[in-house]
Amino acid sequence: MSKVWFITGTSSGIGKELAKQVLAAGYNAALGARKTDDVKDIVAAYPDTAIAVTLDVTKEDQIVSSVKDIEQKFGRIYILVNNAGIGYFGSIEESEETEVRHMFEINFFGLAKLTNQVLPIMRRQKSGHILNVTSILSLVSYPAVGFYSATKFALDGYTESLSKEVAPLGIKVTAIAPSSFRTDWAGRSANEAPNTIEDYKGTADANKTSIRNNSGKQAGDPARASKAIIKVVESDKAPLRLLLGEAAFKGANGKLVAMKAEIDEWAETTIGADFPKEEKNK
Structure with missing residues (x-):
């Protein structure tokens, strides 16, 4: 019996490519999209094994109805591949609270609500695999993407905790952390702060411009990323985190080296914050 995938954010990018490859591999798949017309061609090609569900993860009624439709x-x-998400560019000071909160609703809270809707099914089955698409920016942050990184840092911590809670129930959890891929993330899928502050021209503004200008020329290949995700699902020993892209590999390793050096440099101060040994057990 073919395993059933539920992939969100399938209108474009990695989500759309993953849906195609999953179905081509013979799996059943539900394709979540805010506009199902965006995926009707894929569903038409696999009428027996594919279904499109209307899903805006900020709308609880659509979360509930989409899961019911898939079960039916x-x-x-x-x-479950939690892939839906949006970006936002701007320095911390420039960023608009309304836009930031909207991004958190999509990238984190909506994802968490959907996961909670699916978890009872997986618990009954005593099996399942949840893949949360985070970002290398969940491990390393840069100017102009501070609040976006915050959504992904939150998701990384959530994913790690969830993995420890559900592992005894036969459910796997993996964070997928891509670097820059040739998707719409840096284009139409990301808003930006409308007002700029001159003092951030050399940091946030420069990095935002660089990311925007590189859109469509990124090193990451969505087709290869999709193959990697399928490999993780089919593996007997899925990782907690999977980095995708050379930039992600280098960025994460650079962060680890820098963190280790800083932690060691301040080790005496860190440990000295505890009670003295003779008082610890009093």
Whole structure:
């Protein structure tokens, strides 16, 4: 019996490519999209194994109805890929609270609500795999993407905790952390602060401009990323975190080296914050 995938954010980018590859591999798949017309061509090509569900993860009624529709069609959900998300550019000071909160609703709170809707199914099955698409920016942050990174740092911590809670129930959890891929993330999928502050011209503004100008020329290949995600799902020993892209590999390792050096440099001060040894057990 083919395992059932539920992939969100399938209108474009990695989500759309993943949906195509999953279906081509013979799996059943539910394609979540705010506009199902965006994926009707894929569903038409796989009428027996694919279903499109209307899903805006900020709308609880759509979360509930999409899961019910999938259960009605396939009777189960084995793999949930939380891929839907948006970006936002601006220095911390320039960023608009309304836009930042909206991004958190999509990238974090909406994802968490959907996951909670699917978890009872996986618990009943005693099996499942949840894959949360984070970012290398969940591990390393840069100017102009501070609040976006905050959503992904939050998601990384959430993912690690969830993995420890559900592992005894037969459910796997993986954070997928891509670097720059040729998707719409740096283009139409990311808003930016409308007002700029001159003092951030050399930091936030410069990095935002660089990212925007590189859109469509990124090193990451969505097709290869999708193959990697399928490999993780089919693996007997799925990782807690999977980095995707050379830039992610280098960025994460650079961060680890720098963190280790700083932690060691301040080790005496860190440990000295405890009570003295003779007082610890009093």
